[in-house]
Amino acid sequence: MFQTGILKTKLKFIKMNQGESDFDIPVPWFLIKHPAGNIVIDGGNAIEAAIDKRAHWGAVVDAYDPVMEVSENCADQCRSVGVDPGSVRYVLQSHLHLDHTGAIGHFPNAQIICQRAEYDYAFNPHWFARGAYIRADFDRPGLNWKLLGGEYTDNYDLFGDGAVRMIFTPGHAPGHQSFLITLPKTGPVLLTIDAAYTLDHWENKALPGLVHSSADAANSVAKLRRIASDTNAMVVTGHDPDNWQTFLKAPHDFYD
Numbered sequence: 484m485f486q487t488g489i490l491k492t493k494l495k496f497i498k499m500n501q502g503e504s505d506f507d508i509p510v511p512w513f514l515i516k517h518p519a520g521n522i523v524i525d526g527g528n529a530i531e532a533a534i535d536k537r538a539h540w541g542a543v544v545d546a547y548d549p550v551m552e553v554s555e556n557c558a559d560q561c562r563s564v565g566v567d568p569g570s571v572r573y574v575l576q577s578h579l580h581l582d583h584t585g586a587i588g589h590f591p592n593a594q595i596i597c598q599r600a601e602y603d604y605a606f607n608p609h610w611f612a613r614g615a616y617i618r619a620d621f622d623r624p625g626l627n628w629k630l631l632g633g634e635y636t637d638n639y640d641l642f643g644d645g646a647v648r649m650i651f652t653p654g655h656a657p658g659h660q661s662f663l664i665t666l667p668k669t670g671p672v673l674l675t676i677d678a679a680y681t682l683d684h685w686e687n688k689a690l691p692g693l694v695h696s697s698a699d700a701a702n703s704v705a706k707l708r709r710i711a712s713d714t715n716a717m718v719v720t721g722h723d724p725d726n727w728q729t730f731l732k733a734p735h736d737f738y739d
């Protein structure tokens with residue numbers, strides 16, 4: 484479990500209609516070592532957010548201000564734990580918002596897996612979501628995309644061994660997906676990503692501050708809660724400053 488710094492924001496931009504108080508959130512991402520190939524999930528902010536955030540992100544910095552060192556980019560953090568970016572076989576995208584696209588284009592041999600609904604929307608978002616999609620992050624030449632849809636929309640099992648499953652959880656974004664990871668010793672770990680930003684979202688006390696469909700978002704939380712209950716998974720919410728503190732963090736600690 485890694486993070487690329489924090490976003491300084493206001494409570495209302497994370498929890499709908501819950502006020503103007505300052506709220507700092509971590510920007511998590513994940514590295515999985517699997518015998519069939521290394522996997523990066525999301526990758527946090529792009530390195531450009533550490534170099535010149537306003538040039539790369541534009542006015543959205545006024546709502547979500549990234550505080551990140553250049554050294555926190557996901558490729559260098561992989562190197563810090565002995566993982567060569569060239570060895571990463573898959574980059575899995577929960578969705579394509581700006582604090583999740585840092586891996587795209589930085590793992591030269593990786594296939595990038597995303598929902599087709601999310602990919603298509605990212606090129607033509609509604610006005611209210613436009614600031615969250617940085618086209619320069621995902622509209623690059625030479626990328627190897629695999630876009631999920633149709634019968635492969637939900638519960639796609641990456642290796643066919645149950646280790647990495649993608650769970651379709653639209654709402655926060657139209658093609659959002661979460662991840663159910665089953666580790667040999669730890670067991671099931673449910674990465675809600677932004678289907679539940681925080682435990683308040685998980686417990687139906689908040690809707691996302693940025694949302695495509697509130698009804699879908701509520702249905703997706705209900706779906707993930709059923710999965711967590713059925714599997715007894717460890718639940719990792721997307722951006723909860725307190726919940727995130729409780730987990731073992733790279734580069735020093737990890738789950739096996």
Ligand SMILES: [Zn+2]
Nearest residue numbers: 578580655677
């Ligand atoms: Zn998001």
